[in-house]
Amino acid sequence: xxxxxxxxxxxxxxxxxxxxxxxxxxxxxxxxxxxxxxxxxxxxxxxxxxxxxxxxxxxxxxxxxxxxxxxxxxxxxxxxxxxxxxxxxxxxxxxxxxxxxxxxxxxxxxxxxxxxxxxxxxxxxxxxxxxxxxxxxxxxxxxxxxxxxxxxxxxxxxxxxxxxxxxxxxxxxxxxxxxxxxxxxxxxxxxxxxxxxxxxxxxxxxxxxxxxxxxxxxxxxxxxxxxxxxxxxxxxxxxxxxxxxxxxxxxxxxxxxxxxxxxxxxxxxxxxxxxxxxxxxxxxxxxxxxxxxxxxxxxxxxxxxxxxxxxx
Numbered sequence: 001x002x003x004x005x006x007x008x009x010x011x012x013x014x015x016x017x018x019x020x021x022x023x024x025x026x027x028x029x030x031x032x033x034x035x036x037x038x039x040x041x042x043x044x045x046x047x048x049x050x051x052x053x054x055x056x057x058x059x060x061x062x063x064x065x066x067x068x069x070x071x072x073x074x075x076x077x078x079x080x081x082x083x084x085x086x087x088x089x090x091x092x093x094x095x096x097x098x099x100x101x102x103x104x105x106x107x108x109x110x111x112x113x114x115x116x117x118x119x120x121x122x123x124x125x126x127x128x129x130x131x132x133x134x135x136x137x138x139x140x141x142x143x144x145x146x147x148x149x150x151x152x153x154x155x156x157x158x159x160x161x162x163x164x165x166x167x168x169x170x171x172x173x174x175x176x177x178x179x180x181x182x183x184x185x186x187x188x189x190x191x192x193x194x195x196x197x198x199x200x201x202x203x204x205x206x207x208x209x210x211x212x213x214x215x216x217x218x219x220x221x222x223x224x225x226x227x228x229x230x231x232x233x234x235x236x237x238x239x240x241x242x243x244x245x246x247x248x249x250x251x252x253x254x255x256x257x258x259x260x261x262x263x264x265x266x267x268x269x270x271x272x273x274x275x276x277x278x279x280x281x282x283x284x285x286x287x288x289x290x291x292x293x294x295x296x297x298x299x300x301x302x303x304x305x306x307x308x309x310x311x312x
Contacts, residue, residue: 010241014250017235020227022257025099025107025266027227031220032100034209038202039224040093041195042210046225048188054229055185067182077176081183084172085190091165092228094158103158104262105270109148110162111255112281115288116141117167125171133291137284144280151273180236184229249289 031039055064071077098107116138122128130138148156173183202208209217239247259278262268 006241010238011250012238013234014238014242014247015253017231017238018250018253019257020231020234022254023261024227025104025258025261027220027223028096028099029266031209031217034213034217034221036093036097036100038199038209039096039221040089041198042221043092043096043224043228044089044188044191044195045199046222047184047228048192048225050225050229051181051185051188054181054233058181060181064182064185067178067186071178071186077178080172080176081178081186082190084169084176084183085187087165087169087172088187089191091162091169094161094165098158098162102266102268104258104266105268105274106156106158107162108255108258108262109156109278109281110159111166111258112252112278112285113141113145113159114163114166115251115285117163118170119288121167121171126174131291133287137288137291140287141281141284144277144284147273147277147280151271151277180232184232252285 028039055061071081095107098104119128119130119134119138123130145156145160148159176183178186199208199210203211206212210221211218213221263270
């Protein structure tokens with residue numbers, strides 16, 4: 001009963017994180033008069049402040065000081081966190097720009113194909129081997145991306161840049177050894193000086209939106225840290241309690257919500273080619289998710305055994 005309760009909690013934590021990520025375009029759209037760089041700077045600054053507050057509330061300051069020493073004494077940890085900091089900052093900037101430049105549908109595509117990008121990175125960098133199910137899913141998804149490229153007449157750089165930057169961010173996180181809370185604190189710590197100097201400069205010039213953009217804008221910019229940190233905290237609590245397969249199913253909540261917002265709320269273009277392309281990618285993701293289950297592994301192992309028996 002205890003295990004079931006923990007799994008249920010984990011599902012709720014993870015689902016809440018993906019729901020928040022899915023509805024984030026609704027948060028960024030009212031800030032479309034604010035530059036993407038300024039929004040990013042506020043997101044970094046207030047996330048760092050909030051993460052420090054969370055560490056204090058959770059009484060993890062001693063652990064944080066210990067981890068800071070470890071961070072600056074280990075080249076591997078330093079460069080992995082530094083790389084993660086640059087990658088997630090770039091991902092945030094591109095995502096904010098995409099939402100406010102009416103590319104919500106293409107942004108959703110980026111997060112749909114992110115798991116498949118992770119597969120490629122794992123194969124190239126970590127020398128992981130793909131099974132036949134995963135190879136099939138990758139080929140089908142590639143066909144979907146090719147169709148979109150053909151329709152656009154240009155490379156879908158927003159989607160692929162979002163997928164690649166987040167995939168590389170996950171790889172950098174994998175090479176590090178800090179948990180999600182400490183990791184996010186360090187990642188924002190690296191770039192918060194730049195964000196603070198930039199924000200101080202534009203406010204001093206009188207061109208900043210925090211002091212001169214009205215109360216609604218001020219509140220939304222301050223809340224940027226909240227909508228960044230809360231889903232990450234929920235996600236960290238969720239993945240500790242549920243399987244990777246369950247996480248794999250739940251992760252499609254966010255891009256699905258983004259896609260629906262882009263089509264039905266923001267009335268972005270969604271042609272029959274989009275329908276075919278997204279369908280191919282959804283099928284690829286379904287095959288990929290199934291490939292991570294025990295049932296698929298059982299079939300693969302059984303096939304190998306039959307092949308060996310036939311040779312003997």
